[in-house]
Amino acid sequence: MKKRLLIIDEDTGYARRVQEQLQDSKLVEICGHVTREDQAWQMLQSAAPDMVIIGEITGVERGVLSQRFRLAYPHLSFIAACTPTDLAWEPFFRNLGIWVLVKPIVPEQLEALAMMPQAVSGEARHIKPETFAPPQSALHGQQMHAQPVSTAPLQHEAAFMDGGMFKQPFPKRLITVYGPKGGVGKTFISRELAIYFSLQKRMDRPIRVLAVDFNLDLGTFATTLNLARTPNLFTWIQDIDSQLHRLVQSQGRNPFELTSDEWQAYASSYRLSPHDIEKYIVTHVESGLHVLTSPRDIRHSFEIRNYHLYLILEALKQSSYDVILIDTAPDTTDATIQALFFAEQVVMVGNPVVDSIENIQRLLKLLREAEYPEERIQVCMNRLQRKEMFTLEEIRAYFQLHPSKKIFPIPDDAEVKKSINTGTPVMLHPGKTAAKEAIEELGKALLPVGQEEQVGQLAKGKGKKEKTSLLRWLWS
Ligand SMILES: Nc1ncnc2c1ncn2[C@@H]1O[C@H](COP(=O)(O)OP(=O)(O)OP(=O)(O)O)[C@@H](O)[C@H]1O
Ligand SMILES: [Mg+2]
Incomplete structure (x- = not known):
């Protein structure tokens, strides 16, 4: 027909x-x-x-x-x-x-x-x-x-709507950790936040957390937790391509004869099963954290296409994880931009040095021009020392942050280097340290456990307004 x-x-x-x-x-x-x-x-x-x-x-x-x-x-x-x-x-x-x-x-x-x-x-x-x-x-x-219309993938939204009531008790959170400069502490903060969330409970059950390494070529997230690098993102991508080949063949076409437009059309119509994700993750036994690591071989990263990442992000959104934390590279490649636009929250990490501050300012300017909802962004200054040349207030003013917005400070701490070298997260250290407490505070701001429904309402309400403006920009 x-x-x-x-x-x-x-x-x-x-x-x-x-x-x-x-x-x-x-x-x-x-x-x-x-x-x-x-x-x-x-x-x-x-x-x-x-x-x-x-x-x-x-x-x-x-x-x-x-x-x-x-x-x-x-x-x-x-x-x-x-x-x-x-x-x-x-x-x-x-x-x-x-x-x-x-x-x-x-x-x-x-x-x-x-x-x-x-x-x-x-x-x-x-x-x-x-x-x-x-x-x-x-x-x-x-x-x-x-x-007011939401641009968040519908399946996520659908989870909230059931005659206007919440169907899913907790809103899922996709949090992207980003910083437009290398070595500022993105991977460290991603790791610590991921472990922090893994240790939290909601309604007496541990929160299900997945950390994803979107540093496709030079990712080190697995290394910082002493984890194996197989399976990884590339394993999944190879399976995606096999599935797409089978789909195309089942329609009587030869996958190798498709134009890139046709291939793109097949790929964008395809939906990965969120149940497959567990085949591609490694588990951090001490915390129960699941990790989708970056490819083991740099050459594999060259084969990753935008549609792979898009399909993966869509599947992650539909998965049963409560929190998905994406560690990114300090770049503006499509992988990073997709991770930013898919996220409900972004942790923008910098150091209190001019080059890092300047790049955050440039990035904020770009995102503002794109009418990216700034409410989603939490700025975090890592490696603060007792006496800094710039105060947080000065940095705030330079970034022109909304008065209600706070910058999350994370102190420079000698233990961090050791904890990365040994693969033992600061969050799993017994006792208190300044860095640990600072990460906890950031974690609480990102996901106030115990107020999930309120957060859900908030996220929903805000999303509606914000996203309209993003659309306006995209289509103008
Ligand atoms: N709060 C801190 N105190 C002391 N050292 C820190 C702190 N945060 C990060 N570091 C140091 O900075 C180094 C770089 O951190 P990390 O790898 O997390 O940065 P990154 O932003 O992910 O880098 P890249 O851009 O290369 O991905 C770490 O190896 C660690 O030694
Ligand atoms: Mg990193």
Whole structure:
């Protein structure tokens, strides 16, 4: 049976061309073309499409619109028809669960998407359409204002929504530890936070924590805990590619003959099973922490593609871990940017030296321009000595942080070096040390254990507002 395609685009010439190109298609048929949002809502109901292409509509934020359509009609496939410039943000569009094709779209691409198995699992996106009925303003064709919409992957959000109630008692947290300068203590802080969370309990059960080493080429997280480096991220990536090859073959295609666009379409429609994760982790026995380590061989990191990381991050979000902590490299590669945009919270680590401070300031500027929700960022100054040239107040002022925002200090401590060399986290030292207490304070701020539901509400409420602005930026 042919898949029914609805085109939403005010470029009527382009819509006509697609229509002509698909005239003889055995896989796709056009069930309608609309140029306005109110018409789109009506056609979504009356024309019963399977796939929807969203192009340009003046005055409407496409990302916001797609997200609302998707919430109301989660079983449909949505495709953003992008210009090459929009494509820079492809990972983020895919993060929204929207497929991305570049204009001019060729019919084969649409046919390839039509042949895909359903892109989203029903279980993950089980949201009742009536909960997200289009607003009256949209139905009456009035200018629509950006509604608060979350860009967080839906499956995560779905866990919260069950008739407006929390279905999952604790919100899952993905925390990315980042710092735009090498050697400032990201891995040390990631390790200590991961161990700290592993030692916490919620409702009498230990929190399930996974640490992920996103320093794809030169990661050392495993080393700092004396852990084996096999299995690792690359083991998973090899399995992902085997699974994708099997999927393509099952559809009668030769994986080696696919264009990169087709391969990308297959990959972005695919969903990894979150239950497989345990095959690729190593366990830190003393704390019970699970670790997804970086590849053992640097050459393996060269084979990691954005879609691998995207699929992995999606699977992590759906996993049963309560907290996922990602240690990153001091760079702005796609791996790091994806880790930042997938995170509910970011720990921005620096040292009290000008170069580190300058780079954090530059990064904050970039993220502000991107309308990245600053509430998600916790700034942490590591290796503070008794007397510093710059006070935390001066650093705060330089970063132009919101008055309510505190900088988390972590003292320079001779024990740290020893603890890294021996693979024994400071958190597992008996007794108190200044560094240990400082990490605990940061950990409590990131995940106030005992107030989970409140945190969930907070995260949900904030997410809604913040994410709209991110969308506005992405699609503007
Ligand atoms: N609070 C601290 N007190 C003393 N030494 C510290 C502290 N934090 C980190 N260090 C030292 O700094 C070194 C670098 O730390 P770490 O490897 O965590 O940095 P990083 O930011 O992850 O580096 P990279 O950018 O290379 O990944 C550690 O080996 C440790 O010796
Ligand atoms: Mg590191």
